[in-house]
Amino acid sequence: MRDSPEIAIFIARMPGIDAWGHLTALLSEEEQVRLERLISERSKAHFVFGRHLLRIALSRHFRTPTEQWEFKIDKLGKPRVLSPQSLNGVRFSLSHTEGLVGCAISPDYEVGLDVENLRHLPDAEALAQIIMSTEELAAATRPVSSRTLLRLWTAKESYVKALGTGFLVEPSEVSFEYHNDNPSLLRRVSCDTARSWRFESHYPASGYVATLAHSGPDHVGISTAWVDLIDAENHNPG
Ligand SMILES: CC(C)(COP(=O)(O)OP(=O)(O)OC[C@H]1O[C@@H](n2cnc3c(N)ncnc32)[C@H](O)[C@@H]1OP(=O)(O)O)[C@@H](O)C(=O)NCCC(=O)NCCS
Structure with a gap:
């Protein structure tokens, strides 16, 4: 039996939409370009906090420093892991809604997560x-x-x-x-x-609903953890 769950969900409260500025240094060049193209402050905040949560979640789960994660977008638009190369088979799915951001990650199975307020x-x-x-x-x-x-x-x-x-x-x-x-x-x-x-x-959380889709078997191990996006400690893999 493995000690980490086969699918891990990480959820975070979205900090205020004016609180993302200091996090842009954590984005890759490609992500910085995408950020600049987004028009509303809300979209920018959702994008930055989403990528921030994703890096924290992946780093915790795979014990890899946050700055090593880079992503590419496949031909249908789904983001995938580009780096570290040894982990590019890892699957994840990201979702943001008013006030909350979530991601599901799995080394084994395809996943899709959507959260709505x-x-x-x-x-x-x-x-x-x-x-x-x-x-x-x-x-x-x-x-x-x-x-x-x-x-x-x-x-x-x-x-x-x-x-x-x-x-x-x-x-x-x-x-x-x-x-x-x-x-x-x-x-x-x-x-x-x-x-x-x-x-x-x-x-x-109260006032939110989410669905996880996955390609794993019945009774697959699924964990849920909360992340504090403005807590600097979370930047380090656990
Ligand atoms: C992918 C889609 C379902 C996401 O839904 P959403 O309500 O915008 O937003 P969510 O916050 O739940 O999810 C967004 C995340 O989904 C992920 N995503 C985007 N395209 C994806 C795809 N093809 N497959 C899987 N995940 C995808 C991304 O991680 C994105 O976040 P990011 O841009 O910050 O990295 C939706 O945007 C979509 O289908 N877009 C393409 C077609 C379209 O624009 N149709 C218009 C009206 S239906």
Whole structure:
């Protein structure tokens, strides 16, 4: 039995959107260029805190200094590990939402994580018609609640992030059903035939919902840990 979990989730509260400036020195040149292209302060903060959490999480899990991690973006947009080269098979998935940032990492399995803040969606029923599949709409209690829709949204995003396609696929093409609060795939995208996927709902903090998608077996070891993004100690691998 191995001593570290096969999938590790790290969650952090997002510090204020004006608190990211001193962290830009930790970004690679390519990330600095991406940062400059982002327009809003919010997008910049989400990007910087996301990369910061990712480096801390990877460094803790693989006991590697934070400055050694570099990433590349594959042809469908999914970020992957470029360096250290010995760890470039490591899988991870990153998600940011108002107030919270999360990532899932795994040495063994493909992962997709999506986190959303639970909020009132004034147009929930109209959104449901766009993002829900015919099977999901038929099974849903109407009108569809914001909570139901946001939880389902995280399932769909976790899947397309695990696949690496992002929403090049229509959300309504994918179908989920829920058993004991966990989603399972009822209809997958046509290009995905080989792997079996498992999904878990998570509630990392009050007012938030997340879904983890992974290609591991049932009962895979999954840990969740909180990270303090402004605590300098976290910069060092544990
Ligand atoms: C990938 C996508 C699902 C991410 O969702 P989101 O709600 O923007 O934001 P999240 O914070 O949850 O996730 C963003 C992270 O997903 C990751 N990501 C981006 N593209 C990805 C892909 N193809 N596969 C897996 N992960 C991806 C990145 O790490 C990104 O964070 P970063 O840019 O700071 O590195 C979505 O942006 C997408 O599908 N984009 C491509 C198509 C598109 O723009 N469609 C428009 C409307 S649906």
